[in-house]
Amino acid sequence: xxxxxxxxxxxxxxxxxxxxxxxxxxxxxxxxxxxxxxxxxxxxxxxxxxxxxxxxxxxxxxxxxxxxxxxxxxxxxxxxxxxxxxxxxxxxxxxxxxxxxxxxxxxxxxxxxxxxxxxxxxxxxxxxxxxx
Numbered sequence: 674x675x676x677x678x679x680x681x682x683x684x685x686x687x688x689x690x691x692x693x694x695x696x697x698x699x700x701x702x703x704x705x706x707x708x709x710x711x712x713x714x715x716x717x718x719x720x721x722x723x724x725x726x727x728x729x730x731x732x733x734x735x736x737x738x739x740x741x742x743x744x745x746x747x748x749x750x751x752x753x754x755x756x757x758x759x760x761x762x763x764x765x766x767x768x769x770x771x772x773x774x775x776x777x778x779x780x781x782x783x784x785x786x787x788x789x790x791x792x793x794x795x796x797x798x799x800x801x802x803x804x805x
Contacts, residue, residue: 690776690777690779691745691776693727693774694721694722694723695721695766695773695774695785696723697719697720698717698719700717701716701717702715703715714733717731717762717766718730718731721774728750729776730750730752731753731783733754733756733758734753734755734756735756737753737755740753743781743782743783744781745776750776765785771788772786773785
């Protein structure tokens, strides 16, 4: 049981799969706080959808063995990635367009993906198969 009296397996939570085009993002790197053991956790906030009304928080952890579960909170998605993926994901957001956020609730899987591109033709973009 959680401290709110709900079972830990969260049967009260609604299943929430997601597929959104990332419209904007913000990057945060903070200094370590008290009790953090000297570790700052960089994170990226993704603003999703045409009205940017949906949000996703991506956290980059040093120790993935203690990783919390990816989840939908009822208001936004939270995804945890290895700290070594931070530069690659930031590069993807800066240099590719469009970029999409996917979340599969059944698997607890969060991912970022570009649209399909033809090899060897530069930055020619094609629509995502999910744009229909």
